Amino acid sequence: MNPLRIAVLGAGLIGKRHIQTILAAPHAAELVAVADPVADASAFALGGAAWFDDEKDMLDRVRPEAVIIATPNALHAGHGKLCCERGIHFLVEKPVTATLDEAAELVGAVADSGVKTLVGHHRRYLAAIQDAKRRIDSGELGELVAASVVWATRKPDPYFDTKWRTQAGGGPLLINAIHEIDMLRHLCG
Ligand SMILES: NC(=O)c1ccc[n+]([C@@H]2O[C@H](COP(=O)([O-])OP(=O)(O)OC[C@H]3O[C@@H](n4cnc5c(N)ncnc54)[C@H](O)[C@@H]3O)[C@@H](O)[C@H]2O)c1
Numbered sequence: 001m002n003p004l005r006i007a008v009l010g011a012g013l014i015g016k017r018h019i020q021t022i023l024a025a026p027h028a029a030e031l032v033a034v035a036d037p038v039a040d041a042s043a044f045a046l047g048g049a050a051w052f053d054d055e056k057d058m059l060d061r062v063r064p065e066a067v068i069i070a071t072p073n074a075l076h077a078g079h080g081k082l083c084c085e086r087g088i089h090f091l092v093e094k095p096v097t098a099t100l101d102e103a104a105e106l107v108g109a110v111a112d113s114g115v116k117t118l119v120g121h122h123r124r125y126l127a128a129i130q131d132a133k134r135r136i137d138s139g140e141l142g143e144l145v146a147a148s149v150v151w152a153t154r155k156p157d158p159y160f161d162t163k164w165r166t167q168a169g170g171g172p173l174l175i176n177a178i179h180e181i182d183m184l185r186h187l188c189g
Helices: 013-023 054-063 073-086 100-113 125-136 157-161 172-187
Strands: 004-009 029-037 048-053 066-067 088-091 117-119
Touching: 004 013, 004 054, 013 029, 013 066, 029 054, 048 054, 054 073, 066 073, 073 088, 073 100, 117 125
Parallel strands: 004 029, 004 066, 029 048, 066 088, 088 117
Antiparallel strands: none
16 A cells, blocks of 8 residues: 655644654655745754645645644634645544534535545544443443543643634633543543
């Protein structure tokens, strides 16, 4: 099987990790391009992948088979639609979009285009979570009637120096607590 030709949109905190992960798995994936209008390309080991300042330009010129969308939340819907329009499969980082309306629109575009998608809720793939889900689904724990959850986190102050994290579509619920919300939905329905 040929390695999947993947491009990354957004080379920030998590985009950088996606880039490293792709480069570390040459048997499965090839990093063909990265697009970011702000980040400094020279700070990255790209393994020969092309760097673009403009995401549309990159998608049209490189035509990747799949894209990882690691841009600020408010851009996910637009970037997902760019992929749908071009028939490119994509992984979109969590949260799917910044609003429910945008999510509904994107779900419609995905259905119309037939592309394959995945959301970056990686905790679903942890062994402990998969075990918990199997036990709950099998009825081993009896009927699930309620879940009680306490969530707290403290990010270092500089984390919020990045503007979009404090604006509409960002914030600790959509950026951080969304993982736990997804866990509740995944495990409890
Ligand atoms: N799954 C996880 O555990 C996890 C962890 C961290 C972040 N995330 C998600 O990943 C996304 C990015 O978060 P981050 O912390 O890496 O943000 P970040 O601000 O560090 O990085 C975002 C990058 O996107 C770039 N960008 C802005 N506009 C762009 C455009 N039009 N095209 C291409 N790139 C563009 C910015 O220049 C920046 O480099 C968010 O949706 C966040 O919720 C997920």
